[in-house]
Amino acid sequence: MYENFGISKELEDLSNKIEKDIEPVFKKIDNVCEINSLKVLNAFQKNQISDMHFDSTTGYGYGDVGRDTIEKVYSDIFKSEDALVRSQFISGTHALTVTLFALLRPGDTLLSINGKPYDTLDEVIGIKDNPSSLKSYGINFEKIDLVNNDFDYEKIEERLKKSKIKVIEIQRSKGYSARKSIKIDQVEKIISFIKSIDKDVIIMIDNCYCEFVTETEPIEVGADIVVGSLIKNLGGGIAPNGAYVVGRKDLVELCAERLTAPGEGKEVGPTLGINKSILQGLFLAPSVVAASLKTAVFASKMLEELGYNTEPKFDEKRADIVQTIIFEDPNKLIKYCQGIQMGSPIDSNSIPEAWDMPGYTDKVIMAAGAFTQGSSIELSCDGPIRPPYIAFEQGGLTYEYGKLGVLKALQRLTEK
Numbered sequence: 001m002y003e004n005f006g007i008s009k010e011l012e013d014l015s016n017k018i019e020k021d022i023e024p025v026f027k028k029i030d031n032v033c034e035i036n037s038l039k040v041l042n043a044f045q046k047n048q049i050s051d052m053h054f055d056s057t058t059g060y061g062y063g064d065v066g067r068d069t070i071e072k073v074y075s076d077i078f079k080s081e082d083a084l085v086r087s088q089f090i091s092g093t094h095a096l097t098v099t100l101f102a103l104l105r106p107g108d109t110l111l112s113i114n115g116k117p118y119d120t121l122d123e124v125i126g127i128k129d130n131p132s133s134l135k136s137y138g139i140n141f142e143k144i145d146l147v148n149n150d151f152d153y154e155k156i157e158e159r160l161k162k163s164k165i166k167v168i169e170i171q172r173s174k175g176y177s178a179r180k181s182i183k184i185d186q187v188e189k190i191i192s193f194i195k196s197i198d199k200d201v202i203i204m205i206d207n208c209y210c211e212f213v214t215e216t217e218p219i220e221v222g223a224d225i226v227v228g229s230l231i232k233n234l235g236g237g238i239a240p241n242g243a244y245v246v247g248r249k250d251l252v253e254l255c256a257e258r259l260t261a262p263g264e265g266k267e268v269g270p271t272l273g274i275n276k277s278i279l280q281g282l283f284l285a286p287s288v289v290a291a292s293l294k295t296a297v298f299a300s301k302m303l304e305e306l307g308y309n310t311e312p313k314f315d316e317k318r319a320d321i322v323q324t325i326i327f328e329d330p331n332k333l334i335k336y337c338q339g340i341q342m343g344s345p346i347d348s349n350s351i352p353e354a355w356d357m358p359g360y361t362d363k364v365i366m367a368a369g370a371f372t373q374g375s376s377i378e379l380s381c382d383g384p385i386r387p388p389y390i391a392f393e394q395g396g397l398t399y400e401y402g403k404l405g406v407l408k409a410l411q412r413l414t415e416k
């Protein structure tokens with residue numbers, strides 16, 4: 001059967017061998033999945049989710065009970081005061097943008113303490129010129145780089161003592177950088193350090209790709225506001241679009257007023273029939289995140305055995321669902337991504353190429369044979385065409401499909 005699918009006997013044998021090595025890692029992933037499933041089930045039951053919450057509104061979206069209850073469920077899962085879970089957020093970038101514009105005012109300073117934020121925020125912040133950037137409104141931006149994959153405590157302290165910082169942004173997942181993703185205990189430690197110097201600075205977390213990877217979420221360790229996408233972890237592959245913001249009530253309110261209109265806030269926003277998908281996606285999310293993690297572990301070990309440089313290593317503690325492979329060769333990066341596409345259920349016969357995607361500085365190749373356009377909780381692989389030519393692979397709705405996709409990509413990689 002594998003041969004019919006175009007997978008060589010050698011790869012099949014290697015795969016059978018390494019699946020034994022990775023078993024203990026899978027066991028740990030299953031444990032976390034169970035804890036998060038319990039968290040989700042508790043939140044559904046506490047909020048008495050029922051058929052009526054699948055109903056939805058059109059037009060202004062006043063009195064959408066399903067939407068309002070979904071936000072309560074999110075608050076319970078994150079242990080936050082409030083939540084905004086909306087399909088009117090077009091993407092994670094949009095939710096981050098709304099949050100930044102909601103929290104910052106002219107003259108304020110935004111500080112990133114993990115170096116430069118995610119590529120698509122360049123024009124939002126004004127790192128790359130844009131007449132609608134935060135910078136164009138007189139909002140300052142500063143960054144402090146990580147040292148040895150951890151925060152630079154000394155520089156952060158020095159900066160906080162110099163003059164007022166309004167918002168500190170922490171992006172946990174690595175984005176398109178070569179650093180490691182930031183673990184929840186690192187987040188906990190830096191937040192208590194920051195708050196001991198200035199208790200008023202708002203800590204904002206870009207939590208994309210990190211939800212349900214461990215049993216603790218950022219609000220529990222002191223973050224004020226947390227942002228993520230629904231076509232990543234929490235959508236469970238079912239939510240058709242959208243993003244979430246959870247956190248302090250006053251801050252979520254500011255975000256709502258920026259997303260809709262001052263004075264309307266959370267009261268409006270039609271759900272147009274997607275409440276059930278958001279709930280069902282969230283229900284499946286712990287398992288889907290577990291499948292993605294297993295796919296990443298499998299890929300990491302296979303590629304390592306084949307002599308490639310991977311990060312994280314298969315048995316390393318993970319902060320997110322992203323697996324990177326440092327190819328040091330643009331052709332290998334492109335081939336691997338093309339192989340992922342060939343192993344996909346949708347558009348398996350199209351060959352992705354690198355292109356100038358809006359919001360990104362370098363050309364980017366993206367493989368995603370996904371049911372939902374651009375969904376990266378489904379098996380997907382992408383990377384900017386710049387040295388050291390890193391592939392960023394993530395997702396996998398089930399481990400079995402994830403594994404098949406990875407095998408297909410490895411096969412493509414070995415072909416001349």
Ligand SMILES: *Cc1c(COP(=O)(O)O)cnc(C)c1O
Pocket residue numbers: 091092093094118120171172173174175206208209229
């Ligand atoms: C995916 C992602 C985003 C947002 O990306 P969108 O494609 O706009 O949803 C932001 N930050 C990180 C770290 C991400 O992984």
